Structure formats: C-alpha cells, structure tokens
Amino acid sequence: MERSSDIGVQRKTLNDIAKHAGVSRATVSLVLRQSPRVAVATRQRVQSSISALGYVYDRAAANMRTRSTQTIGLLVCEITNPFYAELTAGIDDALDRAGWVAFLANTAESPARQDRFIARMREHRVDGLLLAPAEGTDPKIIDDLRAAGVPVIQMLRRLGKRNADQVSADFRLGMTLAAEHLIRLGHKRIAFVGSGRRASPASDRALAYRETLSRYGLPIGPIVNCLPTREEGARAVAELMRGEASDPTAVLCYNDICAFGVLLGLADRGLVAGRDCAVIGFDNIAEAALYRPALTTIAIDARRLGEEAANLLLHRIKAPHGPPESIVLAPKLIIRSSCGGKPTHH
Amino acid sequence: MERSSDIGVQRKTLNDIAKHAGVSRATVSLVLRQSPRVAVATRQRVQSSISALGYVYDRAAANMRTRSTQTIGLLVCEITNPFYAELTAGIDDALDRAGWVAFLANTAESPARQDRFIARMREHRVDGLLLAPAEGTDPKIIDDLRAAGVPVIQMLRRLGKRNADQVSADFRLGMTLAAEHLIRLGHKRIAFVGSGRRASPASDRALAYRETLSRYGLPIGPIVNCLPTREEGARAVAELMRGEASDPTAVLCYNDICAFGVLLGLADRGLVAGRDCAVIGFDNIAEAALYRPALTTIAIDARRLGEEAANLLLHRIKAPHGPPESIVLAPKLIIRSSCGGKPTHH
DNA sequence: CGGTGTAATTAGATCGATCTAACAAGAAAG
C-alpha cells in the first residue's frame, strides 16, 4: 500500500528537475534565478517540471556558494514589553517586504543569554544583527562583531561612545517636551519616577528632567528609583505622597508602564490623576489611550523604529564599508487626561 | 597600514584549523563533535588552534550533510497581542535550553502572509514549525506540510478535524468556570461579548457560554459580536446597556482585551464594574491584575503553553513517526474585583 | 564556403562541513 502522505519523502533537487525537463542542472539554476539568458521555451519547460515535481528551493545549499543567507538575527531585550513587541512587528514587516527572515532571540535582559544567542546566530551565518541590547551589555561586543565582519544595528540603547549604526529616538527632547508641558500648566513641584536604569534611554530622560527644571528655575526632585513595572510604579507613589503640603503636584515617569503603576498607586490612595496630581508617561503604548484616565505621554513610534532599523541593516549589508548612520526619530507629546485639562487625543 | 578591524575578514574553516594543528580536517571535525575517538593530546592541540584562530563553526555547511538545521519556524498570528508575546517568550526559553533557534514570523492574521513565510522557512530547511494559525487559515496546509515531511505543532487554534500534534488550553472548561462563577453570584441575565471570531478558541468559548447557561435554565443572550480590541469592547457596551431594567447584570468576554474595552465602555457611561455590572475576561494577561477594578478572568499560562509546544516539536522532530500528541492545559478562574465581592488575587 | 559574433546551454570545480571505509601503529593472542 502506498502512503503518499508518509513522512520523510526525499526532497527533490536541481538534478531531479534537470532530468525531468531534459536540461542541465546549470540551466535550472539560471531559471530559478530569473536569468534573462534562458530561452523562453526552455524556461517554461523547466518551470512546469518544477511545479510537477513539487520542488522546494534549498536556500541553505545555495548560501554555501553565494556566502549570504538572506537571514538576520534579532535580539530583543524583552519581547513581552509591548513596546518591543511593536518594534518586532515593524522589523518583521520590513523584512517580509524584502524577502528576508529573522532569527528571534528574547534575551530577557540577560547579557549571558545574549552572548549565547549571538554565538549561535553567527554559527548560522546570519548576514547581520539587530540588537536591542540587554541591560549591562559589554560595549566590547560591538567591536568584536565589527572585527568579525558582522554588521550590527543598535536599537534604542547606545553602547560605548563611538559612532556606529544605530536607530533610536530623541529621548532627551521627549522628556523636555513632557516637562515643559507640566511647567506650562503651572506645576512647580515635579517629581521623577524611574531613574534607576543604567541604559542610555534612562539616563537621557533623567538628564532632560533635571536640565529642563533647572532651566526654568524649579527645584529638582523628589526622584524615586523604580523598575519599569506597575508594581514598582505603585510603590513609588507611597514614597512621593506623604499627605503633606510639599507633596509633588505632578509626576514624570520613565515610561508608560511606570506611569500606569503611579496611576494605580494614586487610585489606591483615593487620589485622582489629572485632578489631584498630573502624570505623564513615555512610549505611548497601546494601553495609554485606553486607560482611564487616559494617559498623557510621549509617543515613540516603535513600529516605524523597527522598520527603519531593518532597512538600515539591509542597507549596511549591501554596503558594509559605508559610513555609520544614525537615525533618530522625533518624539511627540500626546495630551490626554492624566494631567487635567482638555485632551487632544483619545 | 593594516586594519585589523576591517570588514570582510575571511572566515576560518576546518582546513585552516587542521593545517595549524597539524592534523586532518576529519580529526578537527571529530573534535568539534566531541567524539571520544580522538586522543586527549590531539584534542587539546586542536582546541587551542581553534581558539587561537578565532574559528566560528559553520553550522550551515554542516547541515548540508546532516540534513538537520537545529532550526524551527515560529509563526505567530499577532505578536503585539501580549498573550502571544508571552507564548513566544516561553518558546524562546525552551529552545534556548535545547540549543536551537527559531525564525520568527508575525503573520498579523493574514493567511497570505503566513503562506509566504512558510514557503520561505521551508527553503531555509527548518526542521519543524510551530504554528499559531492566522484566522482563515486553510486547514489543507497541515496536510501539505505532512506530505512534505515537515513536522508541525498547532498552537491554540485547531485546523480541520483530524487528530494532529497540538498544544492548547481547555477553553470550554474555562468559559464554563467563568459562567458558573457568575451564576453562583446570583446573576440571571448574562451577556456574551466577542462571538465574532471564526477560530476554534472563539467557537469553543461561545459554545460553553450557551451550554452552561442552558444547563442552569438561564436565558441566552444578548450576544454581541466584537473584535478583540478595546475600542470594539467599548462599543459593545452601547449595544448592551440601554438603561432598561432588562439590561444584563453580567458580561462574559471573549478575552481580556475585550473585557478592558467593556470596562472602558461602562466607565464612560458612569457605570462601575463590580458594582453595577460584573465583568469576566479570559487569558489573564499581565494588565488584568493591574487595572482598576482588577479584572476577574480565566488564566491561561501562555508561557508554559509555549514551552510545551516547543518541547513537543523537538520531540516530534526526533520521532517523526510517533502518534500525534495533544497537550491541553487546564484553565483557572482568577477572582479579582470586576465581579464585586472579595478578590482572592490582586 | 569559411570565419565571426551572439545567444543558449552545460561540464566540472567549488562552498565547508560530515560520512564512509580504509589505513597505520602498537598491543594482545596464538
């Protein structure tokens, strides 16, 4: 009894097609690569053999000669963070358009895990890497990869000082916009929640907070360290709000997740954000518009950022010796209800 | 001037190592694969040559002979959905432990895009596929892949009726638990929001809703179609709550996202979930615990589900002819505040 | 009619690993 659906059927090769179509292996290869040097009649004959035999192109074999795999490695510091999920979706979009595929690695903020994945991806001969570095990443890996001839695009977090290919957003400008918004609304005691992170996006934001407040002659602080989780954000409120007259009237947060935590913390203490205290987040993740009160925040277009990063990497792979490029997206203030007043966005 | 950090350095090969260590290519290969048939002295000599020359193993070349790539394809219907992001993290974890890597594709619920990615992954010779199918996926693709000898694990959504390898959760039981909870609380008019989806997890939930209500002799409906977005969930409330005495007193939702939408819709109409209306979600995504009111929901352990799926696929790749396995995780009712009463979880 | 140019096709080497089967050297057995 023949079982056509059985597993382990021999995969067809170029030789099988060649024999079936009565041409040489080389000609079939030319057809596959849409070479114009093949006669129309031959091309058609080959193409019908290909579909008759159900041939599947073996890119891995082809890669051996061409020395390129049309494959990249994507290293994300935390895929369960909606911002990075959106970034990933943007990357995936751009790669799909170009016909490439990505190996995914969720490093979960572990540099050791990141190293392991990078090694594994290099063994698979990826043509390049997109790196949203885990916290505590040794900047040396950029040099190592460069020495090995592996193009890398840094996303969001800067490693080391040297100029390299990177895609990011202007976090300082973003936080400045946020602070100025609060100052325009008349706030004088503005707190900052979330300075605890070492990575560059965090230090950029904390810096802009200090700079802007001092530029307007306002007192700096209180500043509360806080990991980007809602639990921590809620806990931070306990440190900020002591029921005294000197309590802050507004809070700038490291990101939306922290801000949600702060909103929770306020609600749990019977305070209403937007009335008793102004709160601003950062990132504009999807939930920001859909929370109540809706969160005023700084929008970073994560999907667009992903697309730019993927395109820059593909460009760099084509032109490995070109000068480093740095793409910095502009942030945008999105006014909703968490600072009171009339929202311009829902 | 020598530039050691220049791009495009020739990659070292087995032959280079062999020459450097004064042995044959075959011996180096044996060392790399930790064969016990190599003398200790030789092994050490080879190993020091390997690190001296900075050799990087070329798995792609090795794959040509071994006919296995230690690579799988992961197709996710929507990576920006936190449930699937969590699932992805679980898969990544399990693969990391095994030393494998995954190609990621975010199909964004597009079957055409899914087909494209599957073809591309097959060209890259993945050893198997993890498929969280896009809505509207043709069940035939499972047969096609089986005929081609590509192991596939279906995740969450069932395709066709035949028994195949799959990992899912008991959605009927989950929705039954949710409905019975509301019934225990004394609700008589229980609505359902989100029946619009065609995929099996949706129909399972809708079915369990009907079954349970009729089992307890309660009227079925109203039922409101609703895509799993907050906007749609909020819109659904307008259809449900007409300010009449016959308005439902409780709402079962397709998933947490819908439920958040319903909470928003209620809030926008001045109604308080847990007091004026009970709401239950499904999935227990991270936000569920951190919303106010905290959402009562059915927990599905997405990370665990991902790990199980990855492990089952690795098992199936080792034993392609084994009988199909079906792993079904048990759901759990998580009581918080959105149905009133004392919450057991925060 | 032989020579030239162009278009279409192909044989054979090649990418970098693994696999097979054979071989060399020394120990153990007869």
Next chain:
DNA sequence: CTTTCTTGTTAGATCGATCTAATTACACCG
C-alpha cells in the same frame, strides 16, 4: 613470528546549490 584486535587518524566522496569557462548552434557577412 604471524595473526588479530583495538585505537587513532585520514583520504576522498558527498550534501545541493552557484560560478566559471567552455561549448554548441545558428545567423550573418564578406
């Protein structure tokens, strides 16, 4: 001393494509 066995090593074929350089077929031209 020869035979057999064991241990360690290796030459050469192989995986399935691409690339190079050569070959064929045929039209065109002087």
